[in-house]
Amino acid sequence: MLKKDLIEKNPIRHLKGESDAKESSRMGLVMAQAGAGKTALLVQIALDTLLNDKQVVHVSVGQSLDKTKLWYDDMFKDIAEGCKLENAGEIHDAIMRNRMIITFNESKFSLAKLEERLHDLMQQNVIKPSCMVVDGFDFVKTERTVLEGLREMAKAMDLQIWFSAVCSDGADSQGATGVPAPCKGMEDLFNTVVLLQPVPQSDCLELKIIKGSAAVSKCGKLLKLDPQTLMIREDCK
Amino acid sequence: MRDITKVRNIGISAHIDSGKTTLTERILFYTQRIHAIHEVRGKDGVGAKMDSMELERERGITICSAATYCDWKDHAINIIDTPGHVDFTIEVERALRVLDGAVLILCSVGGVQSQSITVNRQMTRYRVPRVAFINKCDRTGANPDRVIKQLRDKLALNAVPIQVPMGLEGDMQGLIDLVRMKAIYFDGENGDKIREEEIPTQYKEECDIKREEMLDAVSMFSDELMEAVLEGTPTEEMIMAAIRTGTLSMEFTPVMMGTAYKNKGVQLLLDAVVSYLPCPPDVDNFALDLDHDEAEVKVSNNSSDPLLALAFKLEDGRYGQLTYVRTYQGTLKKGDSIVNVRTGKKAKVGRLVRMHSDDMEEIDEAGSGDIVALFGIDCASGDTFTSGSDYNFSMTSMHVPAPVISLSITPVDNKAQDNMSKALNRFTKEDPTFKTFVDPETMETIISGMGELHLDVYVERMKREYKAEVTVGAPQVAYRETITQKAEFNYTHKKQTGGSGQFGRVAGFIEPMEEGEYEFVDKIVGGSVPREYIPSCDKGFQKCLDKGALVGAHVTGVRCTITDGASHAVDSSDIAFQLAAIGGFKEAYGKAKPMIMEPIMKVAAEGPSEFQGSIMGSLNQRRGIIIGTNEEDAYTVIEAEVPLSEMFGYSTDLRSLTQGKAEFTMEFAAYRQVPKSVAEELIAKALKNKKQ
Numbered sequence: 001m002l003k004k005d006l007i008e009k010n011p012i013r014h015l016k017g018e019s020d021a022k023e024s025s026r027m028g029l030v031m032a033q034a035g036a037g038k039t040a041l042l043v044q045i046a047l048d049t050l051l052n053d054k055q056v057v058h059v060s061v062g063q064s065l066d067k068t069k070l071w072y073d074d075m076f077k078d079i080a081e082g083c084k085l086e087n088a089g090e091i092h093d094a095i096m097r098n099r100m101i102i103t104f105n106e107s108k109f110s111l112a113k114l115e116e117r118l119h120d121l122m123q124q125n126v127i128k129p130s131c132m133v134v135d136g137f138d139f140v141k142t143e144r145t146v147l148e149g150l151r152e153m154a155k156a157m158d159l160q161i162w163f164s165a166v167c168s169d170g171a172d173s174q175g176a177t178g179v180p181a182p183c184k185g186m187e188d189l190f191n192t193v194v195l196l197q198p199v200p201q202s203d204c205l206e207l208k209i210i211k212g213s214a215a216v217s218k219c220g221k222l223l224k225l226d227p228q229t230l231m232i233r234e235d236c237k
Numbered sequence: 238m239r240d241i242t243k244v245r246n247i248g249i250s251a252h253i254d255s256g257k258t259t260l261t262e263r264i265l266f267y268t269q270r271i272h273a274i275h276e277v278r279g280k281d282g283v284g285a286k287m288d289s290m291e292l293e294r295e296r297g298i299t300i301c302s303a304a305t306y307c308d309w310k311d312h313a314i315n316i317i318d319t320p321g322h323v324d325f326t327i328e329v330e331r332a333l334r335v336l337d338g339a340v341l342i343l344c345s346v347g348g349v350q351s352q353s354i355t356v357n358r359q360m361t362r363y364r365v366p367r368v369a370f371i372n373k374c375d376r377t378g379a380n381p382d383r384v385i386k387q388l389r390d391k392l393a394l395n396a397v398p399i400q401v402p403m404g405l406e407g408d409m410q411g412l413i414d415l416v417r418m419k420a421i422y423f424d425g426e427n428g429d430k431i432r433e434e435e436i437p438t439q440y441k442e443e444c445d446i447k448r449e450e451m452l453d454a455v456s457m458f459s460d461e462l463m464e465a466v467l468e469g470t471p472t473e474e475m476i477m478a479a480i481r482t483g484t485l486s487m488e489f490t491p492v493m494m495g496t497a498y499k500n501k502g503v504q505l506l507l508d509a510v511v512s513y514l515p516c517p518p519d520v521d522n523f524a525l526d527l528d529h530d531e532a533e534v535k536v537s538n539n540s541s542d543p544l545l546a547l548a549f550k551l552e553d554g555r556y557g558q559l560t561y562v563r564t565y566q567g568t569l570k571k572g573d574s575i576v577n578v579r580t581g582k583k584a585k586v587g588r589l590v591r592m593h594s595d596d597m598e599e600i601d602e603a604g605s606g607d608i609v610a611l612f613g614i615d616c617a618s619g620d621t622f623t624s625g626s627d628y629n630f631s632m633t634s635m636h637v638p639a640p641v642i643s644l645s646i647t648p649v650d651n652k653a654q655d656n657m658s659k660a661l662n663r664f665t666k667e668d669p670t671f672k673t674f675v676d677p678e679t680m681e682t683i684i685s686g687m688g689e690l691h692l693d694v695y696v697e698r699m700k701r702e703y704k705a706e707v708t709v710g711a712p713q714v715a716y717r718e719t720i721t722q723k724a725e726f727n728y729t730h731k732k733q734t735g736g737s738g739q740f741g742r743v744a745g746f747i748e749p750m751e752e753g754e755y756e757f758v759d760k761i762v763g764g765s766v767p768r769e770y771i772p773s774c775d776k777g778f779q780k781c782l783d784k785g786a787l788v789g790a791h792v793t794g795v796r797c798t799i800t801d802g803a804s805h806a807v808d809s810s811d812i813a814f815q816l817a818a819i820g821g822f823k824e825a826y827g828k829a830k831p832m833i834m835e836p837i838m839k840v841a842a843e844g845p846s847e848f849q850g851s852i853m854g855s856l857n858q859r860r861g862i863i864i865g866t867n868e869e870d871a872y873t874v875i876e877a878e879v880p881l882s883e884m885f886g887y888s889t890d891l892r893s894l895t896q897g898k899a900e901f902t903m904e905f906a907a908y909r910q911v912p913k914s915v916a917e918e919l920i921a922k923a924l925k926n927k928k929q
Binding site: 058064065068069093096097100101102103104105108113117120121123124125126127 | 390393849850851853854857862863864865866867868874876909
C-alpha cells in the first residue's frame with residue numbers, strides 16, 4: 001500500500017473533522033476508564049496528522065520521553081504492517097522529524113509554561129505544529145479558565161488540540177449531556193467528545209460520540225477499538 | 238574456599254566530581270587495605286589509590302576500571318571502579334557485566350546530573366541492583382531531600398532514605414539509622430571510631446515520620462513485615478530482609494548519606510553493601526552456547542563445575558600483561574590449564590593474584606564468583622576462559638560495535654614511532670572498540686573509536702605512558718555506503734596481448750540486504766566458472782567493499798550473487814577472476830543506486846529551562862532531529878538525534894550558549910542515510926581528494 005492510500009483509508013480521519021484547524025473542530029476530548037486506550041487513540045490521531053506531512057506536538061504529563069516515543073514507534077509499526085505499507089522505514093524517519101514530544105512532571109505542568117515552550121519552538125523555527133495532543137492532563141485539578149486559555153492559545157497558533165481524560169467512577173457522575181466527570185460542565189469548550197467504552201458481549205471498545213458534528217457522530221457508530229492492538233478499525237466484530 | 242554468599246562484586250559509579258575516588262579511598266582505609274588517606278587532588282602528590290593511571294590523577298577523573306579487593310565484617314568485597322564517561326562505552330559495559338551490584342554516588346548539591354542519568358540507564362539495561370549514597374553532605378547548599386526527589390523523578394527509582402542526617406553543611410554531626418533507630422557518630426581523627434547513641438530529641442519527630450515512610454515502602458516486599466508493621470512489632474531482621482528483597486528485584490533503592498571527605502557514613506554504606514547488595518548466586522548470569530548459535534545458558538555459580546571466566550580488563554604491568562578475570566562458575570587454580578574460547582589456545586595459570594590497585598597478593602585458587610588477576614596469559618579483553626576445549630561457551634557475544642570516528646596520527650620522530658606502535662598494540666588488545674590501521678593511500682596511521690573523547694584519551698595515554706609524541710589530524714566520521722536496489726553485471730576481464738594472458742568472465746547481480754555486511758552466493762550451474770575460481774570471485778568482491786565508489790567509505794549490506802561466467806583453459810587464473818569480479822562489482826554498483834550513510838548519535842543535553850530554546854536551536858542547526866524535551870524543576874533535558882559529523886566542538890558551543898550551565902552526553906544510535914545536499918558535498922570533496 002502507498003502512503004496516499006493509507007491516509008485515505010485511515011478511519012481516524014472521520015474523527016478529526018474536515019480540516020485540522022477549523023474552528024468547528026478546534027478542541028477534542030477522549031475519555032475512558034484508566035487503561036482503556038486513550039493514549040493509543042491520541043497517538044493515532046497524531047500519526048494521521050504526521051502522515052499528512054503536518055507537524056505535531058505531543059505533550060505528555062507524567063510519562064517519560066522514551067515511553068511516549070515507544071508508543072509512536074509501536075503504533076506506526078502496527079499500522080505499517082497491518083496494511084503492508086511500502087517504504088515504511090523511510091516514511092517513519094520522515095514523519096518523526098515532524099513530531100516533538102514535551103514531557104512534564106505532573107506537578108510541573110502549567111499553561112503558562114506550555115505556552116512559553118510553544119512560542120520558543122516556533123521562534124527558533126524548530127517546529128510549527130498544526131495539531132497538539134495532550135495526554136495525562138489532570139482535569140480534576142484544572143480550573144475552567146485554564147482550558148479557556150488553551151482554547152484561545154490554540155486559536156492564536158492555529159492549532160487543533162486533543163486531550164485525554166480519565167473518567168471518574170460511578171454512574172451518577174454523568175452530566176445531563178452525558179459527559180462524565182471530571183469534564184462535566186466543560187463540554188461547551190470542546191467540539192468533539194469521545195467516550196471509549198466496552199461493547200457488551202464483545203471484546204471491542206466502542207467510540208461513543210457524546211458531542212460532535214453530524215459527520216463525526218455518523219462515523220463514530222462504525223468505529224471500534226481493537227482491544228489487542230488498541231488500533232481503531234471499522235470492521236471489528 | 239570462601240563461602241560464595243559472602244562475596245560482593247560491586248561497582249561505584251557517579252558523576253564526575255561527586256567524590257567517587259575519595260569514597261573508594263575511605264572504603265579501603267576503613268577495611269584496612271591502606272593505612273593513610275590521600276586526596277584525589279592531594280597536595281602530597283600521592284593521590285588516591287584507585288586511580289592508578291597518571292593521566293587520571295592529573296585530570297581528576299577515572300578512566301580505567303581497576304579492581305580492588307577488601308574485607309568487611311567477614312565478607313569479601315571486590316570493588317570495580319567504573320568509568321563515568323559514556324564515551325568509553327565498552328569499558329563501562331564490561332565493568333557493568335562483571336559486577337553484581339552497584340553504589341550510585343550523588344553529590345548532595347549537584348544531585349542527579351546528566352552523567353548519572355546515562356549510567357543509570359546502562360545499569361538498568363544490565364539489571365544491576367543498586368543502593369544510592371548521597372555524598373558531600375558537608376558542602377554548602379547540601380539538600381539530600383531534593384536529591385532523593387530527583388532520584389525518583391529523573392531516574393525513576395523507588396528511592397527511599399534509610400537514614401536521616403543530623404545537621405547538614407558545616408555542622409553535620411552524624412547519621413540516624415532508621416532501621417535500628419539509633420544515632421550514629423563518627424569519632425576520631427579519621428572517623429573510624431563509631432559511637433552509637435539514642436536519637437537526640439530534636440530529630441525524634443522527623444525520624445518517626447521518615448521511618449513510617451520507609452516501612453510503608455519496604456513492606457511491599459515482605460508479607461511478614463507487612464503484618465508485623467500492622468501489629469506494630471517489626472524487627473530489625475525483618476526490615477533488613479525486606480530491603481534486600483526490594484533492592485535485588487530492582488524495585489527499591491535504599492538511600493544512604495554522608496560525606497566521605499569528612500569521614501561520615503562510609504562504614505554504614507559498607508554495612509549496606511554487605512546486607513542489601515546481591516552475592517553472585519543472587520544474580521542470573523548467562524553464558525552463550527557457541528555450539529548452539531549463541532543460545533543463552535544460565536551459569537551455575539558452582540565452584541565444582543567446569544570453569545567459566547571472563548577476562549574483563551588488561552593492564553600492562555612491570556611483570557608483563559596482567560589480566561583481570563571474573564569467574565562465573567568453577568575454580569581457577571594455580572597450575573591448571575585453561576582454554577581461551579576465542580582463539581582455542583591452551584594456557585597455564587602461572588601466577589594468580591588478588592589485586593589491590595597497584596599492590597597485589599598471591600593466592601592459590603579462586604572460587605566461583607570471584608574477581609582476581611592472572612599473570613602471563615596472552616589474551617584480549619573480553620575473552621572467555623574455560624577448563625577444556627569441549628566446553629564451548631562464551632561470556633560475551635563476539636559482536637563488537639563498529640567505530641564511528643577516526644583520526645590520523647603521525648609520530649614526531651623515530652623513537653616516537655616505535656613507542657607508538659607498542660602503545661597501539663596494547664590499546665587494541667585492551668579495547669575492542671579501538672581500532673588502528675595504516676591507510677594504504679596516504680600511509681598515515683589511523684585510529685578509530687567510539688567518540689572524540691575516547692580517542693583523545695588514548696592519544697594522551699600514548700604521550701604519557703609510552704612517551705610517544707604524535708601530531709593528530711582532524712577527526713573523520715566513519716561514513717558507510719550501501720546500495721538500495723538490485724543491479725546486474727556481466728563483466729569480462731581480458732588481457733591477451735603478449736606474455737601470459739588473463740581471462741575471466743563473471744555475470745550475476747548485487748542486491749541490498751537488511752542485516753549483515755556482506756554475503757557471497759554462488760549460483761553457478763554447469764561449471765561455467767571452474768570450482769577453483771569461485772573463491773577468487775568472492776575475494777574480488779570483498780576487495781571492493783573497503784572503498785565504495787561514492788566517497789571511498791566502507792560498503793555494507795551487499796549480497797553478491799554470481800550466476801554465470803566463462804573461463805579460458807590457459808589464460809584463466811585466480812587473479813583474472815578476482816579482477817573480473819572487481820570489474821563486475823564496479824559495473825553494477827553505479828546502477829544499484831548507492832547511498833551514503835552516517836552515524837547518528839543520541840544526544841541528551843541538559844540545562845536550565847531558560848536556555849531550552851537556544852539549546853534546541855543549536856541542535857536543530859546541526860541537522861538534529863529533536864525527539865522531545867523533559868522539564869524537571871528548573872532544568873530541562875532535551876533529547877535529540879544528531880549526525881556525529883555535526884557534533885564536533887559542540888561542547889564549546891553549548892557552554893558559550895548557556896553561560897556554561899548546560900552539558901550533554903551522547904551515545905551511538907544508528908547509521909542513517911545522509912541527506913542529498915550533504916551527500917553531494919561529500920562526493921565533491923572525495924573527488925577533490927582523489928585528484929590531489
